[in-house]
Amino acid sequence: AALLWGTVVLACSCGPGPPRVGAAPLLAGTYVLDDANGLGREFDGIGAVSGGGATSRLLVNYQEPYRSQILDYLFKPNFGASLHILKVEIGGDAQSTDGTEPSHMHYENDENYFRGYEWWLMKEAKRRNPKIKLIGLPWAFPGWIGKGENWPYDYPDITAYYIVSWILGAKQYHDLDIDYVGIWNERAFSSKYIKLLRYTLDKHGLEQVRIIASDRLWEPISFVMMIDSELHGVVDVIGAHYPGTKTVRDALLTGKKLWSSEDYSTFNNDVGAGCWARILNQNYVNGNMTSTIAWNLVASYYEELPFGRCGLMTAQEPWSGHYKVESPIWITAHTTQFTQPGWSYLQVDGHLEGGGSFVALTDGLGNLTIIIETMSHNHSKCIRPPLPNFSVIPQRATFYLGGSFYMVETLQVWHSRLDFEYGNSSLFQQLHPVNVWQGRFFLDLNVDEVYTLTTLKTGWKCGYPEPPPPQPFPSNYKDDFNIRNPPFSEAPNFADQTGVFEYFVNASDPGDHVFTLRQVVVQRPITWVSDADQTISVIGNFKWVNMTVTCDIYIEKPRDGGVFIAGRVDNGGIYVRRTKGVFFWVFADGTYRVTGDLAGEKILMKGLAGVRDNTWHTLTLNIQGNSASGLLNGYPLWENVTISNPGNGWAALGTRSFELAQFDNFHVE
Secondary structure: EEEEOOOEEEEEEEEEOOOOOOOOEEEEEEEEOOOOOOOOHHHHHHHHEEOOOOOOOHHHHHHOOOOHHHHHEEEEEEEEOOOOEEEEEEEOOOOOOEEEEOOOOOOOOOOOOOOOOHHHHHHHHHOOOOEEEEEEEEEOOOHHOOOOOOHHHHHOOHHHHHHHHHHHHHHHHHOOOOEOOOOOOOOOHHHHHHHHHHHHHOOOOOOOOOOEEEEEOOOOHHHHHHHHHHHHHHHOEEEEEOOOOOOOOHHHHHOOEEEEEEEEOOOOOOOHHHHHHHHHHHHHHHHOOOOOEEEEEEEEEOOOOOOOOOOOOEEEOOOOOOOEOHHHHHHHHHOOOOOEEEEEEEOOOEOOOOOOOOEEEEOOOOOOOEEEEEOOOOOOOOOOOOOOOOOOOOEEEEEEOOOOOEEEEEEEEEEEEEOOOOOOOOOEEEEEEOOOOOOOOEEEOOOEEEEEEEEOOOOOOOOOOOOOOOOOOOOOOEEOOOOOOOEEEEEEOEEEEEOOOEEEEEOOOOOOOOEEEEEOOOOOOEEEOOOOEEEEEEEOOOOOOEEEEEEEEOOOOOOOOOOEEEEEEEOOOHHHHEEEEEEEEEEEEOOEEEEEEOOOOEEEEEEEOOOOOOOOEEEEEEEEEOOEEEEOEEEEEEEEEEOOOEEEEEEEEOOOOOOOOHHHEEEOO
């Protein structure tokens, strides 16, 4: 088949026939695929993470049909990425990379299994693929679990009860069966806690839920499992993060399933696709890992937050409906559309003579899928770890099929080519089938290609009409939070960076402020990163320079309570503590402040405002050029404050500490 891409012609030779006349001889390699002597490890599937954190925040706000289209590209079998696994954050009320995700138990006597959007996302995934596997993993925990300490293992029975309650709630309220649960993302593990978690799961009839540990590095979990037989008995999967396709001896000696339980985390252009293609194969070829899970599922958070566009696809504009099916989606399809968890890898070396790799899998019923990648070094760098040098050259690969595959006569062919010279990549295209002659066929492989050869005829590259074009966030935006039965607990487009802001019904209010937005975290959580000491939720367009922000505010904490509205907010996510901007604060003691930072250390103006707690007030912040002014209840309170930096940023609101406070009639222009 001669395929034409713009001005580039790729000659793709397949089959048992003679080589191309006049072609330069290619490096030749021969590879045998045979199941006569048994199979390799069982394949557990390819997946992605929603959370860790708030990576799907903007997805829920998309209007139909666009939201369903995005979900189809991710989860619908034989459509797009066709993912086998969805891993979600068990929200812990704390910053976990790009925002906070709410806990099902803010307080010890509080349970609510409808907060956030992960329940909804798991249901949407299951609706499209009832066989999808579900994993829950905490990044952080509400503060009451540690009883004042930033540590979840001092009271392991409480932590185990908290996690098991999430699993039980998933079933009771959403009919979701959680398949796997983790310990504490990329932080220390406690052998005592893991054993207690297993005991608590079993006590509640959850014997089928498997435990993954420790979602960090191969060690020390592997070594500890080798010397602690009880721990070895309760851990089902050793999950490592960003393993660089390598494993360690102890992990292999445990005899357990080995997973790359978080990987990728790379900007989703074609280099990101190259990274993903390489590790999907080489995590098994080099490291015996039978599952690879991408962080993150879909980049549905403001792009200027940390790790912008590090999802398999991009959906960060619910206000316009625009989204983009990025190349990693179609790289995923090369594996996911032609395999299923429960298939087995064949026992092969998997390294190609000219560089690159291949894996072969079977369902044990005669079906065979081969995935080949020839990603070059510079076109397949992941964000971490550093990638040692290697070379890949054009080559001819001849495959001999033995055992139960000897009778295979044809293989379907799917092909991707990442074009870094002209930007004219070809993704997941079906080519002519390969004829297998007496158990033999060959392929001429170029650099930066992916091939799938398979006996399955179910592959499909689906597509929807182009979504609407991109648009900036509306320059005039209002939200009065007047919604009686909101579909989600959080108001659209607000991205909580410390604390949790939820819809609230003020039953005692005479009428003006029955429906509000309320900050509800009153104790510093057991954090994953350095959350701010203040709470903050950002919204809008990071490029905004001049703006007027208005909001009604209600301080609930007497004496030392306080709230703010802000503009030109320049940071969030894991860097939230260093956030700068223009912050207009009012406090329950009757004072006000204007600061250049969230921490409140750079004071630009201060004085008396007369604000009191448990009373509604209206704040207005106006920023024009190098000057800012503020109004209280429509009257000027301060003006002509000089602003040097930052020069642009989001609008925001928040509180002085982890305290209850309410907001209403938010307006930014």
